[in-house]
Amino acid sequence: MGKYLIRRLLQSILVIVGVTLLSFITLHIAGDPTYLFVSERASEEEIIATRARLGFDRPIAEQYISFLVNLSRGDFGNSLKARTSAFDLVMERLPATLELTLFAMLVATVFAIPIGIISAINRGTPVDGGVMLLAMLGQSIPSFWLGLMFILFVGLQLRWLPISGHVPLLKPLFAGEFDLFLTNLPQAIRHLIMPALTVGVFSLSRNARLVRSAMLEVLSLDYIKTARAKGLVERKVIIGHAFRNALIPVVTILGLEFGFLLSGVVVVETVFSWPGVGRQVFNAINQRDIPVVQAAVVLFSFMFVLLNLIVDLLYAVLDPRVRLE
Amino acid sequence: MKLFRLLLALVAILAVSAAISAQAPMPDDNTLVIAQSVDIDGWEPSEVNSRPEANMINHVFATLYEITETGVLEPNLASGISYSEDGKEITFTMHEGLTCHDGEPLTAEDVAYTFNRAGDDANGFTGNTAGFVFDSAGFIRAEAVSELDVTIFVERFQSVNHGLLSEVFIHCKDSYEAMSLEEAAQTPIGSGPYKFVEWVPDSHTLMEKFENFLPREAGFDRLVWRVIPEASTRVAELIAGNVDVISNVVPDQADAVNMSGVAEVQAVQGTRRMYVGLNQREQYNDSEGGRAIKDTAVRVALQYAVDVPTICATLLGTECERMSSMVNPPNDNPNLEPYPYDPMKAGELLDAAGYPADDNGERFHIVFQAGSGRYLNDANVVQAISQYLTDVGVIVDLQMMDWSSEFVPALRQHNVGPLYFVGTGGGTWNAQYDMADISTPTGATNYTEWSNPEWFALRETLADPSLTAEETQDIVNAMLEVMYNDPPWLFLYFQPDFYGVSNRVDWQARRDEKVIVYKAQLAM
Numbered sequence: 001m002g003k004y005l006i007r008r009l010l011q012s013i014l015v016i017v018g019v020t021l022l023s024f025i026t027l028h029i030a031g032d033p034t035y036l037f038v039s040e041r042a043s044e045e046e047i048i049a050t051r052a053r054l055g056f057d058r059p060i061a062e063q064y065i066s067f068l069v070n071l072s073r074g075d076f077g078n079s080l081k082a083r084t085s086a087f088d089l090v091m092e093r094l095p096a097t098l099e100l101t102l103f104a105m106l107v108a109t110v111f112a113i114p115i116g117i118i119s120a121i122n123r124g125t126p127v128d129g130g131v132m133l134l135a136m137l138g139q140s141i142p143s144f145w146l147g148l149m150f151i152l153f154v155g156l157q158l159r160w161l162p163i164s165g166h167v168p169l170l171k172p173l174f175a176g177e178f179d180l181f182l183t184n185l186p187q188a189i190r191h192l193i194m195p196a197l198t199v200g201v202f203s204l205s206r207n208a209r210l211v212r213s214a215m216l217e218v219l220s221l222d223y224i225k226t227a228r229a230k231g232l233v234e235r236k237v238i239i240g241h242a243f244r245n246a247l248i249p250v251v252t253i254l255g256l257e258f259g260f261l262l263s264g265v266v267v268v269e270t271v272f273s274w275p276g277v278g279r280q281v282f283n284a285i286n287q288r289d290i291p292v293v294q295a296a297v298v299l300f301s302f303m304f305v306l307l308n309l310i311v312d313l314l315y316a317v318l319d320p321r322v323r324l325e
Numbered sequence: 326m327k328l329f330r331l332l333l334a335l336v337a338i339l340a341v342s343a344a345i346s347a348q349a350p351m352p353d354d355n356t357l358v359i360a361q362s363v364d365i366d367g368w369e370p371s372e373v374n375s376r377p378e379a380n381m382i383n384h385v386f387a388t389l390y391e392i393t394e395t396g397v398l399e400p401n402l403a404s405g406i407s408y409s410e411d412g413k414e415i416t417f418t419m420h421e422g423l424t425c426h427d428g429e430p431l432t433a434e435d436v437a438y439t440f441n442r443a444g445d446d447a448n449g450f451t452g453n454t455a456g457f458v459f460d461s462a463g464f465i466r467a468e469a470v471s472e473l474d475v476t477i478f479v480e481r482f483q484s485v486n487h488g489l490l491s492e493v494f495i496h497c498k499d500s501y502e503a504m505s506l507e508e509a510a511q512t513p514i515g516s517g518p519y520k521f522v523e524w525v526p527d528s529h530t531l532m533e534k535f536e537n538f539l540p541r542e543a544g545f546d547r548l549v550w551r552v553i554p555e556a557s558t559r560v561a562e563l564i565a566g567n568v569d570v571i572s573n574v575v576p577d578q579a580d581a582v583n584m585s586g587v588a589e590v591q592a593v594q595g596t597r598r599m600y601v602g603l604n605q606r607e608q609y610n611d612s613e614g615g616r617a618i619k620d621t622a623v624r625v626a627l628q629y630a631v632d633v634p635t636i637c638a639t640l641l642g643t644e645c646e647r648m649s650s651m652v653n654p655p656n657d658n659p660n661l662e663p664y665p666y667d668p669m670k671a672g673e674l675l676d677a678a679g680y681p682a683d684d685n686g687e688r689f690h691i692v693f694q695a696g697s698g699r700y701l702n703d704a705n706v707v708q709a710i711s712q713y714l715t716d717v718g719v720i721v722d723l724q725m726m727d728w729s730s731e732f733v734p735a736l737r738q739h740n741v742g743p744l745y746f747v748g749t750g751g752g753t754w755n756a757q758y759d760m761a762d763i764s765t766p767t768g769a770t771n772y773t774e775w776s777n778p779e780w781f782a783l784r785e786t787l788a789d790p791s792l793t794a795e796e797t798q799d800i801v802n803a804m805l806e807v808m809y810n811d812p813p814w815l816f817l818y819f820q821p822d823f824y825g826v827s828n829r830v831d832w833q834a835r836r837d838e839k840v841i842v843y844k845a846q847l848a849m
Contacts, residue, residue, distance in 0.1 A: 279554070
């Protein structure tokens, strides 16, 4: 177990370094960022001076190595636009994105599991057909369009939920301001519902189909027949015997889910005016604010790698046949 | 079953929490809410780079003079202005009794500090003040000559210097000397009609009226600047009554706003001049299109090939006036008529210029480059222009580029084209402000490197402080006529701007893209 963990951690470091290299190269091959930091009427001397000040006059390899050296000290550098710590800027936005992503994950799992089970145990019935049709729709609708429809109908026509904006929830919690957390809670949930549904509908649909197919596979196995033959009530057969084994592919997906949802929040944060990391990175890419992009990339990669590691460890808990070596 | 019960409980919690307050609170009578598509990057007054940033910061920091919606320069923090004989020393006299938001008295020394701090290379500012105003005005230094008089030293006289220097946001010396650049970017201490209260990046900014702002009284007690990037969401918030003023309404959503009964769209002819650049650089001589547009007759012919009013009506959602020159009305040459759409004439002129159509109706091929997503419906506009040019036998290879990573770097190096589509900001207050785009043959914003000697000779004569306003306008008119007959641009239109305004407020949109709301009031 210990060796396995060490090996996985070393692999994770390699993955993160690889991701930073890719993003670094991508940002630099897109053109000289200096022009985005000078005014339209800047003279050639001013452009050269700005390029030197920002460090873009050095060879890319040298810039990258310098970035890695600083990264090893936990220093991502300062945002080229805001002139403050890039890492702090990203961390400031992270709670908003985490709220959205976690809530979307909640939607995508809590709803998907019963829907998938209901569909599986009613296989071939109109219930199954209807659920799968909805799941197909959920996977086909672009989140951008779905978000706008929520805004128009739920927000504007029905006036049930706020159209856009954000009320902080995790930030006061992380800061130990529990009173503020509790005060914000109702409004924060109201602001979260539409964006989280928009982010999570695709995953909800996919997970429901996954649970259904996993359940169908397990339900056809001999040990389920044995359980039924023993006279167990159907609820115990489904939940106690079938569901646990059907969970393994779902748990695998959940690890990847987080990364998928994080990538999906960029569009949704824009539609719902949600002040999260997704929008921040999008703006930073447009402005070639490389330290901010790199800080977000490293942070996201780290979270993604960590979650996948946790998922791998969960395998062993869920399925004793799996050994971590 | 536990799972189902849990699920039901969750749904119930969400439903109850949604029902707790069915509607978002609307702004009260003392609060004005404005929504823009982008946020400010930071509150350093010398780093302001974009119009949305300037809109916000303009309410926290005041300027010496203010440009009104009709293009008049009105005293603001300063009460008067005077020039030395050679026009290179400009002295502003400050109002008495001014203070910054922390209570520090605002005097000539603070103004001098503001200018010198913005121009200090050690600070590395690249915003509008250091990068545009100071370059354009030829700023050297500023000096307080008495408690209320501050003199700005510039390299040359220009009639635009007064307005240019009025774009600098003034702040107090003691407070800014005590702050690091990082602190200044987070917690501004202003001099304008509103005090900064709170900034949640990419969410909102809250400002409160500064009661001691002497030049004028602001209308609302509080301003909330919300950041809502998506145009449809901004419109939805406006119709729902949650915001009062929104910028950049998409034309096809104007009807939805106007029919809502709670808000209306104000469409104004903006001051941004949209044009197709005809790049004259030697490097394009290798292509037939690049060689062709070196010929003045070809450049004139192309003016007749594009139906600008139809582009406006069909793609921009409003009627608009075609530009006859690079200068915004009312400072333009009134004798110049916009080129009409006349493809037959375009063909005849191209024939006469030595570019007859071949059997396929083709005259020459040319590359046309444009960034996407920057201007109103730009991708469709450039496609329409390409088709109009193709219709007269100019076969266009349209290349759409990413705005920030591809187009801007190439544009800044004058390496776009030979045809390229761009818009350049202008003003209503001085023709020379608009004409500053072409200051020298290789000047930074003379992207075509057009070098008509008559234009630049006339431009030299403008640097005479003894010229009367009429004499100056005569020279401007002559310059614009030179440009009309030897066009470096294919003149298009002044970009229309669309604002959504709640019926509960009395506010009028301006032509110059500035959202200035301190004069706004509740509608009667």
